[in-house]
Amino acid sequence: MSVRTYWNDYDWQLIHAGPQPPALHMALDAVITDEVGAGLRPPTLRIWEWSEPAVIIGRFQSLKNEVDPEGARRHGVTVVRRVSGGGAMFVEPGNTITYSLSVPQALVQGLSFQQSYEFLDGWVIRALHDLGIKAWYQPLNDIASESGKIGGAAQARRAGAVLHHVTMSYDIDAEKMVQVLRIGREKLSDKGTTSAKKRVDPLRSQTGLARDTIIERMLQTFQSLAPLAPAQLGEATLEQARRQAQEKFSSPEWTALVP
């Protein structure tokens, strides 16, 4: 596998289902990406809808360093661990725009990790420009604008495929966020700010647009790049994801894998 492919070498699938629980989202990323890697499904763009507030910690993050269990309980926040590295995020339904690209390894063949982040974020940067936001890819894994961070990406490499998922802030309850996440000073030491609250500037305040409208515009931008057809997940895929959600991604062993 030495030839690099292009966006429009594929007929992409768009998956955008109704609200789903956090553990199922974790499992869907794994199952869909593995199906792409095995050649069982085309490259897939999945837009997430959340059924409940959640903290999603990175694969290598320490649960107790990142999450305030008392704050999480008080606000009814479910804590899950994802398969990709990167940092913790706090989401509430309707508050973020989260999406996953599950792509064949060939699409990023020969690119460094950093180049592949920039490459796979490229269409979203363009969509944000079309919405009037001067956004750019900020290494290593941020989407940034003049007024602050908009979102972050994370990748996991899985047998023949790459999972690249991104959460962008649409609206944010920054006060609640700092009660649920522990964000230490060391982490912010090279960010030019000591306040996690001031780091994020959400899309709502930057565009004045409804969340659905922004997603619609993003999809239009994607469709200018490659064919993208709405689809439903098959029952076998859903069943496998439900099983992984229950057996792995809801289990205390996985969530506390790095205690």
Add this chain to the structure above:
Amino acid sequence: MHGEYKVPGGKLVVVDLEVESGKLADVRLSGDFFLEPPEALDLINRALCGLPADAGEAQLAAAVQAALPREAELFGFSPQAVAVTVKRALA
């Protein structure tokens, strides 16, 4: 013991560890970095356990490097960054 190090332009590296009879024990690396394959995390932890608590940064970094499979990819941190974090935990 606990140490944190934000790699300039990179990610946060965290190390929790104990010292038993002058040697590193129960080393737990964590952070918001990226590591492939993910199982390499345990290999790094194991490679650091048993090293002398007064090991220098170069020795610690070499032990991390030697523990990594050839195809391993570190994004946002490095063996040297892990070594710096271990030294901070011990400080």
